Amino acid sequence: MKKPIALSLLSIVLCATASAAPLKVVATLSTFGDLVKQIGGEHVSVSVIAPPTFNPHFIEPKPSDVLRVKKADLYVYSGLDLEVWSDPLLIAAANPKVRAGGAGHLKLSNGVRLLEVPRANVTRAEGDIHAYGNPHFWLAPDNVAQMAA
Amino acid sequence: MFLCIALSGRASAQDNQLDTLSDQIKTLTQSVEQLRSALNRQQQRIESLEKENAHLKDTLPEPSPAAPAPTTNSASSKSLNPDIGVVIDMVGLLSNSKEDEEGSDKASIRELEITIGHDIDPFTRFDSTLALSDFEDGVEIEEAYVTLLKMPWDLSARVGRIKPLIGKVNALHRDQLDTVDEPLVIQRYLGVEGLSRTGVEVARFLPQFNDAFTQQLTLGILEGGIGEDGSLFGDVRRHPTAYAHLKNFFEISPNTSIEIGNTFMTGSAGENDRNAVQAFGLDLTAEHHFDAIRRLKSQSEFYLQDRDDAVLNENAFGYYSLLDYRLNQRFGIGARYDNVERIAFAGKDKAVSTYITFYQSEFARLRIQYQNIDFAEGGKDNRLYLQGTFAIGVHKHAIK
Numbered sequence A: 001m002k003k004p005i006a007l008s009l010l011s012i013v014l015c016a017t018a019s020a021a022p023l024k025v026v027a028t029l030s031t032f033g034d035l036v037k038q039i040g041g042e043h044v045s046v047s048v049i050a051p052p053t054f055n056p057h058f059i060e061p062k063p064s065d066v067l068r069v070k071k072a073d074l075y076v077y078s079g080l081d082l083e084v085w086s087d088p089l090l091i092a093a094a095n096p097k098v099r100a101g102g103a104g105h106l107k108l109s110n111g112v113r114l115l116e117v118p119r120a121n122v123t124r125a126e127g128d129i130h131a132y133g134n135p136h137f138w139l140a141p142d143n144v145a146q147m148a149a
Numbered sequence B: 001m002f003l004c005i006a007l008s009g010r011a012s013a014q015d016n017q018l019d020t021l022s023d024q025i026k027t028l029t030q031s032v033e034q035l036r037s038a039l040n041r042q043q044q045r046i047e048s049l050e051k052e053n054a055h056l057k058d059t060l061p062e063p064s065p066a067a068p069a070p071t072t073n074s075a076s077s078k079s080l081n082p083d084i085g086v087v088i089d090m091v092g093l094l095s096n097s098k099e100d101e102e103g104s105d106k107a108s109i110r111e112l113e114i115t116i117g118h119d120i121d122p123f124t125r126f127d128s129t130l131a132l133s134d135f136e137d138g139v140e141i142e143e144a145y146v147t148l149l150k151m152p153w154d155l156s157a158r159v160g161r162i163k164p165l166i167g168k169v170n171a172l173h174r175d176q177l178d179t180v181d182e183p184l185v186i187q188r189y190l191g192v193e194g195l196s197r198t199g200v201e202v203a204r205f206l207p208q209f210n211d212a213f214t215q216q217l218t219l220g221i222l223e224g225g226i227g228e229d230g231s232l233f234g235d236v237r238r239h240p241t242a243y244a245h246l247k248n249f250f251e252i253s254p255n256t257s258i259e260i261g262n263t264f265m266t267g268s269a270g271e272n273d274r275n276a277v278q279a280f281g282l283d284l285t286a287e288h289h290f291d292a293i294r295r296l297k298s299q300s301e302f303y304l305q306d307r308d309d310a311v312l313n314e315n316a317f318g319y320y321s322l323l324d325y326r327l328n329q330r331f332g333i334g335a336r337y338d339n340v341e342r343i344a345f346a347g348k349d350k351a352v353s354t355y356i357t358f359y360q361s362e363f364a365r366l367r368i369q370y371q372n373i374d375f376a377e378g379g380k381d382n383r384l385y386l387q388g389t390f391a392i393g394v395h396k397h398a399i400k
Helices: A003-016 A030-043 A063-071 A086-093 A141-148 B002-059 B184-189
Strands: A023-029 A044-050 A074-077 A105-107 B083-095 B106-121 B124-132 B140-148 B155-162 B197-205 B213-222 B241-253 B256-267 B277-289 B295-307 B317-326 B331-341 B348-361 B364-374 B380-393
Touching (some): A030 A074, A063 A086, A063 B197, B184 B331, B184 B348
Parallel strands (some): A074 A105
Antiparallel strands (some): B083 B380, B106 B124, B140 B155, B197 B213, B241 B256, B295 B317, B348 B364, B364 B380
8 A cells, every 4th residue: 555545544444533542553663662652642552463572574473463463453563575474464364444445454664665676586695685675664763754654 | 458348338337228228218107008008999989879869869769668677466367366275294204003004114205285266356265275194096086175255144164064163273274384294182082284174164253351461252054974084074965064272362461372262063074964973172282482483382281972873982082282492493303292092992003203404595495293192092103204385375374
């Protein structure tokens, strides 16, 4: 989903729910969760799948994570295959709002200038490679400002 | 006179020095001239290229906005192709057995698994697992089902050939197991690879009263029958099997969890014994993560049969207990104890297994497992397994 549209939607939903229950947001990483919390404040209720002490590449979502995504209004994740467990989690949750194409599906890598995008065919013979570009864009302070904007 | 000779010699030496210096100065002057000449040529070349570049910029069209990085959700035709993954399971086995049965004292491709899956439309998704083996002719459909994503009342459903969500291990694929082989209670009661049948399964999360406690109820009905060499049910396909599983998940902390599952199954023992068999299952799993890598898991499953057909042991009981410890990024160790009463024999199958797993990468794994087994029908065996599991392509296991 286009990031500006998703952020506009987030704003509209936040306004509409200003006096209603907080928007339920599930973020894959604590960095994203904190970003949403900073933006949404008391209008969002944020939960995070991957604890900050865990390697985000190797998370085994728990039943409680599936239930949180099932109830979520917005699902925020990196994309670029950083969270390979994200697709199975979304399938298990079966929440059409937050699946790809849904109004509550927000991939933060959209619109970010990516580094190390492979220009030729990639192969695992090169070791740990990311086929769509470096997915750790959220570590760069400039990109965090971009995501928040 | 000597003074004159000395003075004249000294003057001569000074003349030589002057000549040498003069020559050096000439050489340096020539070098500087050459460098200056080269610099002038390079400067002219730079000016020429700058003019050329400026001309090209004037004649080129405006660049289009940078296309977004290709993603799994892009609209390109490639993203409409299904996700395909291949997992190869190679097993070498040394044992005391003299029978030339599957795998004894030889290496084999125990299973080549091909997974194919993709969204059909916004409402449904298709997933399948096809299996080939050194021991089987043809292709086996291990799983082929459609997941219904937009169900009422917060339900989710799978329709097709499935590995039903009963217990813990039955729903797993071989590459997901902590051991080389399935626990003996699964092999003896449900089949060598567990139970996989065609049917319908519906699941729902129950109302949550506490954020730390999650419950999920699964109900299903399958065509009758049982897995290869399984004994729980008979082979009559038109006598269906029904099951229910209640998962209770306790999140003690972000690093610690306990799961308790209850299973009930009912099915046919044969042509004239419809609903003659019930089975009750209990699964217990506790996990603790010490850090991002190190993890300790304890898992047990217990199954009790209640049969109305004519068998030796109407209330056969079997279980296993497993302890698995991931040491670091590369190694894991563990042990499993099996104890299974058979319906056709008075004794029990008992086994102790220990193993070491080497994780070459997230796509390649080697495991060595020793197993000492006492058979219910008599006899013992000592088995040494060496397993290699390798994956290519897209391979994302469904969450169980």
